[in-house]
Amino acid sequence: MQIDLLYFGRPGENLKLSHETVQLPAGINTLGELLAWLRLRGDNWAQELTETRVRCAINQEFAAWAAQIRDRDEVALFSPISGG
Amino acid sequence: MSVSIQQEDFDVGAVMAEMRATSNNVGAMVSFVGLVRDLSYDERVENIFVEHYPGMSEKALGKIIVEAKQRWDLLAVKVIHRVGTLGPNDQIVLVATASSHRGHAFSGCEFIIDYLKTDAPFWKKEVKNQGQEWVVTKDSDVQRMQRWNRQN
Numbered sequence: 001m002q003i004d005l006l007y008f009g010r011p012g013e014n015l016k017l018s019h020e021t022v023q024l025p026a027g028i029n030t031l032g033e034l035l036a037w038l039r040l041r042g043d044n045w046a047q048e049l050t051e052t053r054v055r056c057a058i059n060q061e062f063a064a065w066a067a068q069i070r071d072r073d074e075v076a077l078f079s080p081i082s083g084g
Numbered sequence: 085m086s087v088s089i090q091q092e093d094f095d096v097g098a099v100m101a102e103m104r105a106t107s108n109n110v111g112a113m114v115s116f117v118g119l120v121r122d123l124s125y126d127e128r129v130e131n132i133f134v135e136h137y138p139g140m141s142e143k144a145l146g147k148i149i150v151e152a153k154q155r156w157d158l159l160a161v162k163v164i165h166r167v168g169t170l171g172p173n174d175q176i177v178l179v180a181t182a183s184s185h186r187g188h189a190f191s192g193c194e195f196i197i198d199y200l201k202t203d204a205p206f207w208k209k210e211v212k213n214q215g216q217e218w219v220v221t222k223d224s225d226v227q228r229m230q231r232w233n234r235q236n
Contacts, residue, residue, distance in 0.1 A: 008137055009207035010218040060140035076137060082219035083206025084118050084177050
């Protein structure tokens with residue numbers, strides 16, 4: 001399964017990444033599992049991408065950690081929003 | 085377009101004139117303008133950086149406007165949100181509503197800015213002399229938004 005991953009706000013800045021296309025290994029089917037998998041990338045990732053620090057959207061709709069990811073989805077990870 | 089996300093500043097007078105011209109039935113117009121303050125929790129803010137999620141931000145604002153139009157009789161709505169680097173006293177956001185009657189224009193405008201704060205993907209980073217900090221959703225903003233669910 002391949003997805004587009006976007007980063008905004010604090011995680012985007014701290015991980016120095018705004019966009020990547022990733023191939024998900026078998027067994028990564030929900031947002032929570034995706035986040036746990038990304039945390040394995042290193043200390044910086046483990047620190048940044050906790051479920052309390054990050055919010056998420058799938059295909060441009062806010063989504064909960066239990067939400068299912070599908071092939072070709074656009075997934076965004078970001079800090080809590082603060083517009084206006 | 086009733087939604088505009090842009091770096092450039094906006095002219096509130098020009099927007100209101102445009103809204104006024106949409107219909108002879110417009111009897112009331114309300115505008116809310118959000119500005120950059122130079123103080124945040126007693127720390128001096130030099131400037132702010134505003135980021136958004138292109139595509140989703142337009143969609144989220146569009147949805148909020150549709151809901152506002154279902155609740156109140158709004159003849160015209162305009163939302164402008166600026167992005168990029170802004171300094172103290174700069175305009176950040178404009179929400180303008182036009183209706184036949186002021187009650188609808190007031191409520192619609194307040195509803196849209198309250199929902200924008202909690203449902204539209206924008207992020208503000210404050211640059212202070214002590215360093216930089218991403219602003220997070222305020223509890224008071226969430227409470228203001230939730231008020232609308234209780235009222236209807």
